Amino acid sequence: MNLETIASTQFLAALLAMVAVSGTIFSLVWPMFSRNALKTRMKSVALERDKLRARERARLQASQSDARASLRNQPKAKMKNFVDRLNLKEMLSDESTVERLRMAGFRGSAPLYYFLTARIALPGVIFLFAITYAFLVLPATLPAISKICFCIAIAGLGAFVPNLYLKNKIDKRKLSIQRAWPDALDLMLICVESGMSIEGAFQRVAEEVGIQSIDLAEEMSLTTAELSYLSERRQAYENLSKRTGVDGVKNVMMALIQAERYGTPVGSAIRTMADDTRDQRMLMAEQKAASLPPKLTVPMILFFLPVLFFIIMSPAVMQVMQMNAF
Incomplete structure (x- = not known):
C-alpha cells in the first residue's frame, strides 16, 4: 500500500465507515456483557449503612447505659x-x-x-x-x-482550668446538637405526620439521629423517659431545652408547649419550626462565609505578601547585582 492509496478519498471514507460501524457494534453489544453496577453499588451502600447504623446504635446504647450508671453513681x-x-x-x-x-x-x-x-x-x-x-x-x-x-x-x-474545660465541653456539645437538630426535626415531622405519638417520635428520632450526634440522641431518649413518668409534659420539654442550651431546641420546645396548651396541630408547629431552623443554619453558614475575608487578611499579610514581593523583586535584584559585578 503506497502513500497515494492512503491519501485517497476512498480509503479515508472506508476507514471512517469502519470506525463508525465498530463503534456502533461496540455500543450495542457492550451493555449485554457489562454488569449492572448501579445495583451492586446500591447493595454495597445499603450494607454499609446497616453496618453503620448497627455500630452507632450499639455505641448509643453503651453511652445511655453509662449515663444511667452515672445517675446512680x-x-x-x-x-x-x-x-x-x-x-x-x-x-x-x-x-x-x-x-x-x-x-x-x-x-x-x-x-x-x-x-x-x-x-x-x-x-x-x-x-x-x-x-x-x-x-x-x-x-x-x-x-x-x-x-x-x-x-x-x-x-x-x-x-480557672476546670471552668475552661467545662465551657469547652459545653460548646462542643452544643455545636454537635445544633448541627444535627434540623435533620432530627425533619424526622420528627415525618413521624408525627405518619400517626405516631410525640413519645414514639422522640424515641424513633433518638434511634436514627445517633449516627450524626450521640449527644442529641441521648437527650431525646431522656426526654422520652421524662414524657412517660413526669406529671406535666411541659416540664419534660423545658428540661430538654435547659440541658441542651441551643436556641433552636428552645424555640421548638416552646412551640410544642403552646401546641399542647391551645390544642393546635403538633405537625404544623414542627413544620414551621423546621423551616425556621434550616433558615437559621443557612444564615449561620452565610455569616461564617462573610467573616472569612477579614480572618484571611492577617495570614495573607504574614505569609503571602512576603513571598510575592520576593518573586517580583528577585529578577530586578539579580539584574542590579550583575550590573554591579561588571
Missing part, C-alpha cells in the same frame, strides 16, 4: 467528706453550676463533687510543679521572693 466517700467539711458546695457552686454540668453531659451528684475538688486541688498540684521548676531549673541568681510570686500566680490560674 455516688461520689467517693473521701471526696464527699472533703467537700462537705470545707463547705465548698455553698462557696464555689450554685444552681447555675449544676445546670452547666448538665449542659456538658455530666449528670448526678458525683460530677459536682469532682468539679469542686478539681477547683481546689488543681491549684495546689500546679503550685508544687511550679515551685519545683522554679528552684531546680531556673537560675539561682533570681530572688526567691520572685520565684514564689511567680509560682503563686501560676497556681492561681489553675483555679
